[in-house]
Amino acid sequence: MPELPEVENTKRYLIESGIVGLQFESVWTDSPTKWMGITEEAFLSVFRDAKVVMVERVAKYLVIQTENGDFLLHLGMTGWLRIQNVDNPAHKFARHVFHFNDSRELRFMDSRKFGKIIYGEPPKVSVLCDPLAEGFALEDLGLSVLSRKRSIKSILMDQSLIPGLGNLYTDESLFQAGINPFTPIYKLSVGQLDLLTEKIKTSLIRSLDEYDLVRGVDDSEPYFSMTPWDIQRKENDPCSKCGALMQFSRINARGTYYCLECQPM
Numbered sequence: 663m664p665e666l667p668e669v670e671n672t673k674r675y676l677i678e679s680g681i682v683g684l685q686f687e688s689v690w691t692d693s694p695t696k697w698m699g700i701t702e703e704a705f706l707s708v709f710r711d712a713k714v715v716m717v718e719r720v721a722k723y724l725v726i727q728t729e730n731g732d733f734l735l736h737l738g739m740t741g742w743l744r745i746q747n748v749d750n751p752a753h754k755f756a757r758h759v760f761h762f763n764d765s766r767e768l769r770f771m772d773s774r775k776f777g778k779i780i781y782g783e784p785p786k787v788s789v790l791c792d793p794l795a796e797g798f799a800l801e802d803l804g805l806s807v808l809s810r811k812r813s814i815k816s817i818l819m820d821q822s823l824i825p826g827l828g829n830l831y832t833d834e835s836l837f838q839a840g841i842n843p844f845t846p847i848y849k850l851s852v853g854q855l856d857l858l859t860e861k862i863k864t865s866l867i868r869s870l871d872e873y874d875l876v877r878g879v880d881d882s883e884p885y886f887s888m889t890p891w892d893i894q895r896k897e898n899d900p901c902s903k904c905g906a907l908m909q910f911s912r913i914n915a916r917g918t919y920y921c922l923e924c925q926p927m
């Protein structure tokens with residue numbers, strides 16, 4: 663699933679591909695129910711001939727800013743974007759296509775169709791707690807969250823608190839910080855919270871660095887599997903740090919891997 667690094671990578675891809683300055687000419691979709699707050703026809707009445715001014719990321723939303731206002735794209739579980747010439751054969755999972763005035767198109771591929779095009783009030787997202795934002799710190803969650811008995815993993819996975827960390831980045835960050843995923847958040851010291859904050863950032867940035875290397879080199883498939891993980895995601899395989907056997911449990915129904923030696927309770 664696209665998480666923060668994948669969405670940030672997509673934003674960088676769109677900008678590097680030259681979307682800024684292009685003007686919308688027409689749209690096509692095979693999934694009109696995924697258009698929120700606007701139909702394709704209404705989209706054209708607002709955005710036809712509008713120039714793209716910039717692309718921003720707010721949590722896991724891509725904000726396409728135009729001369730005539732903004733709209734948002736959410737990649738859902740399997741969404742990915744490409745800017746391609748109209749002559750390039752379309753991918754079989756192309757669901758939404760935005761034609762520009764210069765024979766290029768923004769193509770939104772989405773095998774499972776959870777992605778969305780959104781117009782109107784942007785969804786409420788906690789930008790204060792964007793782990794890729796400057797100054798992000800777990801202490802920003804505030805005492806009402808930090809004093810809870812919920813496990814640190816379920817807090818990190820809570821999209822209303824920290825958007826876009828996802829299961830894999832969460833397990834990796836906890837592993838790097840040596841923190842057991844079942845630890846209630848109130849039991850973590852300030853030092854542990856600081857270390858976890860640092861490891862969350864490192865895990866995300868390490869992934870983004872990988873995407874920076876491959877972006878634009880081969881754009882035929884989505885960039886969902888470039889991330890270098892140190893955590894071993896197989897039960898009973900040896901931990902990459904200490905060799906002890908990896909444990910597997912479920913937290914909020916999500917598969918969770920951890921090493922009891924490196925991440926003691």
Ligand SMILES: [Zn+2]
Nearest residue numbers: 901904921924
């Ligand atoms: Zn270990």
